[in-house]
Amino acid sequence: MKFGLKLHHSGPGASPAHMLRWTRFAETLGLHLIMTADHAGLTPDVLAQYPDPYYEPFTNMAWLAAKTQAIELGTTVIVVPYRHPIHLAHLTANVDQLSRGRLIFGVGVGWAKQEFEALGLPYAQRGAMTDDYLAALHILWTHDVATYEGPYVAFRDVKISPKPVQQPHPPIWVGGSSEAALRRAVRFGDGWHPIGPRLAWLKQEALPKLQRIADTEGKPMPDLCPRIWCRLTETPLPEDERTMGEGTLDQIRRDLDALQELGASYVLLDTKRNSPTALSSQHHEESWRTLAILAEKAIDLDHETVR
Numbered sequence: 001m002k003f004g005l006k007l008h009h010s011g012p013g014a015s016p017a018h019m020l021r022w023t024r025f026a027e028t029l030g031l032h033l034i035m036t037a038d039h040a041g042l043t044p045d046v047l048a049q050y051p052d053p054y055y056e057p058f059t060n061m062a063w064l065a066a067k068t069q070a071i072e073l074g075t076t077v078i079v080v081p082y083r084h085p086i087h088l089a090h091l092t093a094n095v096d097q098l099s100r101g102r103l104i105f106g107v108g109v110g111w112a113k114q115e116f117e118a119l120g121l122p123y124a125q126r127g128a129m130t131d132d133y134l135a136a137l138h139i140l141w142t143h144d145v146a147t148y149e150g151p152y153v154a155f156r157d158v159k160i161s162p163k164p165v166q167q168p169h170p171p172i173w174v175g176g177s178s179e180a181a182l183r184r185a186v187r188f189g190d191g192w193h194p195i196g197p198r199l200a201w202l203k204q205e206a207l208p209k210l211q212r213i214a215d216t217e218g219k220p221m222p223d224l225c226p227r228i229w230c231r232l233t234e235t236p237l238p239e240d241e242r243t244m245g246e247g248t249l250d251q252i253r254r255d256l257d258a259l260q261e262l263g264a265s266y267v268l269l270d271t272k273r274n275s276p277t278a279l280s281s282q283h284h285e286e287s288w289r290t291l292a293i294l295a296e297k298a299i300d301l302d303h304e305t306v307r
Helices: 016-029 059-066 084-097 113-118 122-140 180-190 200-219 249-261 282-297
Strands: 002-006 033-036 074-075 103-108 146-149 155-156 172-175 191-195 227-229 265-268
Touching: 002 016, 016 033, 016 059, 016 074, 016 282, 033 059, 033 103, 059 074, 059 084, 103 122, 113 122, 122 146, 122 180, 155 227, 172 180, 172 265, 180 191, 180 265, 200 249, 249 282
Parallel strands: 002 033, 002 265, 033 074, 074 103, 103 172, 172 191, 227 265
Antiparallel strands: 146 155
16 A cells, blocks of 8 residues: 655645655655645635645646656646646646656546636536546547547547557546546546545445446446545544544554555545644644654555655
């Protein structure tokens, strides 16, 4: 099981210097992956959760690819309908080239209705658009000259060059917890990427449903690659009130053991809920201290396996 870190790339404490420090801190700890998220226009519904500034994901990853050697770079998650699939195929292939095959492409349908409206996109159709765009992306990545016709996008004789280093394409992690998202993960994903899950829900509902969908579709079960909140407390949190990754060191260690038993291939740690100062520059030091404690006491990191 590999571990990653959600990059602190938005809010009052975010800056190029801090993003680089976060990435180098992750490398120093021996983490395998750092991931950034996606918003295109900071509409009021976005700003309510993610104050500005908000650094753009693809330029972030290209820049960090030049500053690093081994750590994988990914997205948690790209809102697929925000970019035409030809543009998206070119961006992802370029980042995979610049990083020498280190890209993990996390995708989702998006949630910010006002942002969709600002971009002139139909919010109610975002799921169907995402499925259509993902199908088109696969054609663009895997064919020398691509032709595709779907309900939302169509093109003929389009070449994407260079192609991704990773073949047939970078690993796709599909976010979301609805039945439609689980079906999308089976049809298009190498991994399923739920955010902030509870253990009981994962074991009793989500993973059995994912397996049933995979069986029905005749496809393999995608890898479990969750993003969990990372908040260390001195006293135990009630089990029915906390999500995975929150609580005492013992509680978090049990969560990670449970994820390993469930077959998770990656776990992404997100310190957004780390403290009341999570949107300030003080958040960096508090988060790094928490992560250092977890790396020493709870996370089994094999530094030789970091590629």
